[in-house]
Amino acid sequence: MALSTIFLTVFLLALLSLRTYQSEVLSETLPLTPESLNVSINSAHQRLHLQWTIHNLAYHQELKMVFQIQISRFKTSNVIWKESYSTTVKQNQGLHWSWESKLPLECATHFVRVRGKVDDARIPEPKFWSNWSRWEEADAQNSLGPDLLFLFPEDKLVEEGSDVTFCYVSRNHQHNISCYLEAAQIHIDQLDPRVSTFKLKNVSFIRRTGTNIFCEDPGVAMKGTVLFVSKILEEPKDFFCETQDFKNLNCAWDPGSDTTLPKQPSQSYTLFESFSGKKMLCEHRNFCNWQVAQDSQEMYNFTLVAENYLRKRRVSILFNVTHRVHPMSPYNLFFENISATNATVTWKVHAIGNYSTFLCQLELLGEGKVIQQQNVSVKVSGEYLLDDLEPDTRYTARVRCAYANHFWKWSEPISQKFSTSEAAPSEAPDVWRNVRLVSGRPTVTLFWKPLSKSQANGKILFYKVIVENPDKPSKFEGLSIPAPANSTELPLNGSSYQIHVTAHNSVGPSPASVITVSGDPGNREVEEERVNITEDGFSVSWKPQAGAPAGYVVEWCDRPQDLPCDPQWKNLGPNATSTVIDSGAFRPGVRYNFRIYGISTERMAHLLERKTGYIEELAPSDNPRVVTSHLTSHSFTLTWKDYSTESQPGFIQGYYLYLKSKVGEQCLPGFEKTGLTDDSVYCKHRIDNPEQKTFVMENLQPESVYEFLITPYTSAGEGPLGAFTKVTTSSEYSHALVLILLPMIFFILLFTIVCYLKSQWLKEKCYPDIPDPCKSSVLSLIKSKENPHLTIMNVNDCVPDAIEVINKPEGSKIQFVGASKSLTEAEFTKPTYLYLLPTVKNSPGPGPCICFENFTYNQAASGSGSCDPFPITPQVPPGQRGPLTSRGNLLKALEKNYMNSLGEIPSGEASLNYVSQLVSPMSGDKDNLPTNPPEPILCSEYKMQMALPLGLASPPPSENSRLSSTALLDQGEHYR
Ligand SMILES: *[C@@H]1O[C@H](CO)[C@@H](O)[C@H](O)[C@H]1NC(C)=O
Ligand SMILES: *[C@@H]1O[C@H](CO)[C@@H](O)[C@H](O)[C@H]1NC(C)=O
Ligand SMILES: *[C@@H]1O[C@H](CO)[C@@H](O)[C@H](O)[C@H]1NC(C)=O
Numbered sequence: 001m002a003l004s005t006i007f008l009t010v011f012l013l014a015l016l017s018l019r020t021y022q023s024e025v026l027s028e029t030l031p032l033t034p035e036s037l038n039v040s041i042n043s044a045h046q047r048l049h050l051q052w053t054i055h056n057l058a059y060h061q062e063l064k065m066v067f068q069i070q071i072s073r074f075k076t077s078n079v080i081w082k083e084s085y086s087t088t089v090k091q092n093q094g095l096h097w098s099w100e101s102k103l104p105l106e107c108a109t110h111f112v113r114v115r116g117k118v119d120d121a122r123i124p125e126p127k128f129w130s131n132w133s134r135w136e137e138a139d140a141q142n143s144l145g146p147d148l149l150f151l152f153p154e155d156k157l158v159e160e161g162s163d164v165t166f167c168y169v170s171r172n173h174q175h176n177i178s179c180y181l182e183a184a185q186i187h188i189d190q191l192d193p194r195v196s197t198f199k200l201k202n203v204s205f206i207r208r209t210g211t212n213i214f215c216e217d218p219g220v221a222m223k224g225t226v227l228f229v230s231k232i233l234e235e236p237k238d239f240f241c242e243t244q245d246f247k248n249l250n251c252a253w254d255p256g257s258d259t260t261l262p263k264q265p266s267q268s269y270t271l272f273e274s275f276s277g278k279k280m281l282c283e284h285r286n287f288c289n290w291q292v293a294q295d296s297q298e299m300y301n302f303t304l305v306a307e308n309y310l311r312k313r314r315v316s317i318l319f320n321v322t323h324r325v326h327p328m329s330p331y332n333l334f335f336e337n338i339s340a341t342n343a344t345v346t347w348k349v350h351a352i353g354n355y356s357t358f359l360c361q362l363e364l365l366g367e368g369k370v371i372q373q374q375n376v377s378v379k380v381s382g383e384y385l386l387d388d389l390e391p392d393t394r395y396t397a398r399v400r401c402a403y404a405n406h407f408w409k410w411s412e413p414i415s416q417k418f419s420t421s422e423a424a425p426s427e428a429p430d431v432w433r434n435v436r437l438v439s440g441r442p443t444v445t446l447f448w449k450p451l452s453k454s455q456a457n458g459k460i461l462f463y464k465v466i467v468e469n470p471d472k473p474s475k476f477e478g479l480s481i482p483a484p485a486n487s488t489e490l491p492l493n494g495s496s497y498q499i500h501v502t503a504h505n506s507v508g509p510s511p512a513s514v515i516t517v518s519g520d521p522g523n524r525e526v527e528e529e530r531v532n533i534t535e536d537g538f539s540v541s542w543k544p545q546a547g548a549p550a551g552y553v554v555e556w557c558d559r560p561q562d563l564p565c566d567p568q569w570k571n572l573g574p575n576a577t578s579t580v581i582d583s584g585a586f587r588p589g590v591r592y593n594f595r596i597y598g599i600s601t602e603r604m605a606h607l608l609e610r611k612t613g614y615i616e617e618l619a620p621s622d623n624p625r626v627v628t629s630h631l632t633s634h635s636f637t638l639t640w641k642d643y644s645t646e647s648q649p650g651f652i653q654g655y656y657l658y659l660k661s662k663v664g665e666q667c668l669p670g671f672e673k674t675g676l677t678d679d680s681v682y683c684k685h686r687i688d689n690p691e692q693k694t695f696v697m698e699n700l701q702p703e704s705v706y707e708f709l710i711t712p713y714t715s716a717g718e719g720p721l722g723a724f725t726k727v728t729t730s731s732e733y734s735h736a737l738v739l740i741l742l743p744m745i746f747f748i749l750l751f752t753i754v755c756y757l758k759s760q761w762l763k764e765k766c767y768p769d770i771p772d773p774c775k776s777s778v779l780s781l782i783k784s785k786e787n788p789h790l791t792i793m794n795v796n797d798c799v800p801d802a803i804e805v806i807n808k809p810e811g812s813k814i815q816f817v818g819a820s821k822s823l824t825e826a827e828f829t830k831p832t833y834l835y836l837l838p839t840v841k842n843s844p845g846p847g848p849c850i851c852f853e854n855f856t857y858n859q860a861a862s863g864s865g866s867c868d869p870f871p872i873t874p875q876v877p878p879g880q881r882g883p884l885t886s887r888g889n890l891l892k893a894l895e896k897n898y899m900n901s902l903g904e905i906p907s908g909e910a911s912l913n914y915v916s917q918l919v920s921p922m923s924g925d926k927d928n929l930p931t932n933p934p935e936p937i938l939c940s941e942y943k944m945q946m947a948l949p950l951g952l953a954s955p956p957p958s959e960n961s962r963l964s965s966t967a968l969l970d971q972g973e974h975y976r
Contacts, residue, residue, distance in 0.1 A: 057091035104152035107167035149221035179215040249290040267308040325403035340391035340423040357404035391423035391457040422458030425510030458505035516604040531613035537582030550599040558585035588616035589649030617650030619717030633702035650714025652690040660707035
């Protein structure tokens with residue numbers, strides 16, 4: 001009851017007061033003129049602050065009013081700004097309004113006035129403006145110093161992209177002022193005789209220390225200022241908060257560009273949490289640590305405020321802290337029970353609270369790639385068995401965890417390396433063989449390819465080769481070859497062998513590779529075919545063979561030039577009939593040979609086909625060495641037998657024969673004219689058969705020069721046009737000439753040789769030194785025809801003129817018969833000639849003949865009765881030849897030599913001497929005697945010769961001759 005009474009009372013009072021108010025307002029004398037207008041200047045912000053009051057308002061009256069404000073510059077009539085300002089007015093309350101001037105306030109005097117009008121719905125019409133207040137002046141120039149030039153604003157701070165108006169005031173009346181922005185002159189507008197202005201639009205950041213502007217009145221004054229351009233403060237991006245342990249919240253954000261300037265410190269960041277009402281200033285530009293209150297606050301509403309002088313930016317986030325858990329990295333990652341294929345991983349996590357669960361991700365990496373990925377739920381410690389691992393392989397295990405209740409982020413991962421252990425190799429090595437004869441003995445070379453890493457399951461230590469002779473099954477030969485080797489050589493007997501090859505690592509052997517080899521190299525003749533080329537390599541194909549149930553092997557050499565080559569091979573299944581062989585080693589211009597083998601069930605290889613080809617044929621690089629032969633006047637033959645068509649950079653298809661030709665000359669039949677690179681003209685003949693390595697050039701001109709060149713050609717072109725060979729055909733007659741000349745020369749030679757061999761015989765026959773009377777045919781002729789009683793001349797009938805004595809070099813002696821008693825003691829082994837010279841100068845008529853011993857005939861010769869050869873022709877000592885031409889000299893010489901010789905005659909040995917007669921000297925001219933042999937007149941006949949024993953030779957009967965003769969004796973000398 002009481003309560004309702006109070007309500008009623010209040011209601012009535014309120015109603016009453018409203019009534020009172022309405023009546024008061026209406027009764028008021030409007031308008032309400034602004035009063036006490038006060039204008040103040042804020043130079044730094046270029047603002048005019050206005051303050052005024054409305055006095056004649058009723059007590060506690062509140063009215064909505066609108067004010068009109070006018071601002072004039074320089075003079076009151078120059079209104080530059082009009083603005084309406086609505087507000088609620090209370091009695092005696094100061095009203096505030098401010099205005100920012102574009103033009104710095106120091107440069108101009110400003111005038112301000114205000115008027116007001118009630119703008120309240122409670123006040124009925126009509127409403128009209130009050131009177132203007134008085135003009136209030138705002139003049140900052142009064143405070144300027146005594147300088148002649150001023151430039152405004154001073155060291156202003158603006159944001160990038162702003163427009164800035166500058167002005168200067170000069171107190172010099174004849175001024176001529178220029179202004180510059182960073183040394184570039186700026187256009188100036190004059191506002192007043194003393195004040196000018198210029199505007200910079202859309203200013204940009206040049207440097208932290210600001211942009212330099214200055215104005216200059218040359219010779220009078222200069223003023224500068226700095227414009228600080230700040231980057232625009234950005235709103236913080238990617239703002240988030242998270243916790244590792246529910247004790248700390250780590251909040252972070254991207255602050256954007258830094259707005260720090262000398263005029264402005266770096267922007268500040270403040271964190272405000274609205275639920276707790278707490279606030280903290282962040283020390284860092286991009287993160288902040290927030291202590292979690294002890295009460296278990298779950299929801300947080302953070303506002304991050306970024307602020308600098310010019311701007312303020314803010315960003316808020318609201319989150320449940322259990323959704324922002326970023327766990328710490330797991331620890332103690334270990335491996336247990338590592339085998340070749342399995343390993344167990346264990347790790348631990350940092351627990352949060354008592355009941356937290358983590359989701360951990362385990363990754364297995366091999367060679368940098370993720371192989372396995374597992375998610376494991378973990379409370380405190382995790383464990384996982386990794387299987388399906390490769391033996392002898394290095395792996396990395398990596399673990400990271402996230403809060404399982406609500407996924408926010410993975411922790412930083414922890415990783416650890418481990419290696420599985422080795423296992424026995426899983427595959428048999430790929431084995432191939434090559435059988436050849438080494439010094440007559442069949443030798444097999446086994447080759448194998450190294451196992452791949454996944455096949456080897458560890459480091460291969462050695463290969464074991466076991467040779468099994470099926471004829472002697474119990475006998476095995478084992479051979480260990482240390483690992484990097486990929487071949488071995490085994491000598492064989494003629495029979496066939498089974499060879500097992502295994503690869504071994506530290507755990508054990510691989511399965512065995514079996515190959516059967518017979519001592520027969522198996523080089524049976526198989527025709528060679530050309531192999532096809534495809535883009536991918538050599539396309540080798542073969543006819544399927546019944547005898548190759550185990551498959552085929554294609555064998556080749558990557559570098560056929562190297563001997564012995566390292567064989568390459570490719571195993572193919574029993575159904576294969578072709579394969580493409582590619583190798584990075586194949587080069588153009590190299591001939592590759594492929595052999596296709598069929599493999600029997602006994603693992604024996606039989607050569608089936610041979611292929612050859614080039615990956616790309618090239619033109620020949622060399623020309624054959626050509627030999628010319630059978631050169632005649634009209635033809636010659638060219639041969640190049642030692643040119644091997646096999647070893648060329650392409651299949652030789654034939655040869656071109658070039659013959660140099662003169663302009664206008666006709667080519668030989670079979671040749672055609674062709675012009676080559678230079679101006680010269682050639683005749684060209686094509687030989688299509690690569691095996692034809694001989695060519696006969698015919699229809700040639702005799703005694704002409706022919707220049708030719710033989711070059712082979714392949715599908716890629718012909719060989720180099722090198723040097724031409726010159727051949728000159730022979731003369732037409734030279735052939736016949738040779739036919740005649742040769743036999744002639746032969747016969748002359750033969751004749752000369754015969755003459756030489758028979759020279760002694762000829763001499764004897766034709767020109768003996770001493771003619772042999774026995775052999776003279778003159779005597780018999782005379783005897784038979786004219787005088788049958790004619791005998792040899794009697795020495796008594798002859799007057800000796802000269803005797804020539806020839807003595808043999810062995811020391812033979814001659815005895816002048818009529819003058820020496822030492823003859824008996826003398827030994828005569830050599831013939832000697834004595835010239836007997838008459839003492840009587842002019843002997844009338846024929847005197848008695850002189851008998852002399854002719855030592856030419858020795859005992860043995862006379863006994864046989866035959867005529868022996870003449871003595872050796874003695875030589876004349878060169879010093880004595882001249883003086884002997886006169887008789888006196890001759891005699892002296894003879895005497896002297898004779899006397900010397902006598903003393904040298906050895907004694908005692910008896911032998912037979914022949915005594916014969918000579919012709920008697922010719923009467924008349926004795927001076928001619930030595931040169932002209934005497935013609936027999938009286939003693940013209942020879943007497944029979946007698947053989948006398950030495951010592952019994954008696955002096956000849958004629959004293960005369962003994963006294964008148966001088967004998968000469970000398971060994972081997974002959975005087976005439
Ligand atoms: C979070 O705080 C900001 C600033 O205090 C406030 O404006 C906003 O409404 C708050 N949001 C919530 C969901 O409380
Ligand atoms: C925060 O999240 C947890 C888990 O999602 C939830 O149980 C809890 O109720 C949430 N708290 C608030 C205040 O929403
Ligand atoms: C590896 O683990 C598998 C089961 O995952 C087991 O059968 C095998 O024996 C293990 N191997 C080794 C070497 O421990």
